[in-house]
Amino acid sequence: MAKGTNLKTAELEKISHLDYFNIAVSVDCVIFCYEEKELKVLVIKSDLEEFSGLYSLLGDLVRPDEDLDTASYRILQERTGMEDVYLEQVHTFGSIDRHPSGRVITTAYYSLIDAKHQKLRLTNNDLHWHPVRNIKKMAFDHKAILDTCLGRLREQVMEHPVIFNLLPEKFSLRELQELYEAILSVSLDRRNFRKKIGIKDWLVDLNEMEEDVPHRPGKLYKLKPEFKRKTPRRKSSNPRPQIA
Amino acid sequence: MAKGTNLKTAELEKISHLDYFNIAVSVDCVIFCYEEKELKVLVIKSDLEEFSGLYSLLGDLVRPDEDLDTASYRILQERTGMEDVYLEQVHTFGSIDRHPSGRVITTAYYSLIDAKHQKLRLTNNDLHWHPVRNIKKMAFDHKAILDTCLGRLREQVMEHPVIFNLLPEKFSLRELQELYEAILSVSLDRRNFRKKIGIKDWLVDLNEMEEDVPHRPGKLYKLKPEFKRKTPRRKSSNPRPQIA
DNA sequence: ACAAAAGTGTTATGATTACACCCATGT
């Protein structure tokens, strides 16, 4: 269609791009679960001598024929054996010196999974779930990545029904409240918590009771099916205004 | 320190990475300004034949010796001649086929600048400010990038004093309200708006009046200096809870 | 009987919404 002008074709431009094909691209996944009343993150011992003894997040280079989102999904599947997980992109870290092997930029995702359903390939390099609040130092800039993802999780959890990805299908309001408390590092008033959850209208009362608890059993609830978004919600570009 | 074990050094690992050094990394800037009572974005005619006639955002490949954030800042300076601008990373777009020249992932930033202070190098390729609401189609996936950044701007504007980067130093409450209305595509009640802005306590009354307006002049205000964050705010990883 | 947690309501405060009139300035 377009006549020969001073436009470049993509094919021509490709050549001039070649000089720039020397930044590697990776993804890192902050995979959260909730276990023993604690928020935990999946970490593995770094296999770089520079970071000997430190743990890192799970990540990998992105393959040239693989979407960024697909790459993070692949990491997650390879390591946890889980399908159909909640995964959301958070931030891309691109400092020059963040990786000792050379220029590697990385896009961080966070993921929420139900501790009961995953079957970790706990084979090597001390791959394990680590309580988030104990973590002081990690390989690379992974502590900053973890902090950023935790911050995002805390923001999301207030407004969107994502937290349920960390719980089994059926749960009591106490379990839900304890999970909020673990994520936010606060303690919440039980009555106000129940009122607020009630208003949000996210839950279905299953008319079932907890079993095998050493106290009065609580009712069990599940998330209403219409809120089950394993695929990351697309950000609406038109949220309703909250100003005046 | 570490004895020779089965750890790899970064130097060794570098070699195995070489196969993967074939994804290009770019940044794209969604540069907003406010002019003639409209939110506008800086666009330029695409120089790719595939997108002949379409406009694209301003972007460039990231240099191997340049931080991601620095790259976006460079684009902005080159094109607008401005220093000290508000710039925030939003999302990284990494579909395989998003660029016809080959595999290019791009990190999108949005920026807010005062229309009065910029001196555009309006030299070529029809670089110009385009009203955001008219834009239907762009080169590459740039329409999606624009929408995502606009969505982020709308989220931010509710909670954080960022909007002032689009205004001159001194402004009236009417100008401020019109700007909110332009960004959010809503109309706001004047009394409620003023009440809400008052509560936020972001402004200083300058005890000056508008001049040269064909009606009763309004008071002028400026943003309190402590809220002038040209550098993107770092997300707190500990927002106060808003649940119960 | 005791321990542990479930379940539940009221009051006070602050934010939000809807809504209408007089005032100051320029033409």
Place this chain on the structure above:
DNA sequence: ACATGGGTGTAATCATAACACTTTTGT
């Protein structure tokens, strides 16, 4: 005098936060 926008307050509704007692179950 008219047109344009500046400036202001009240009442209704809703969300939030603080707070304590009775009930149910397992041991």
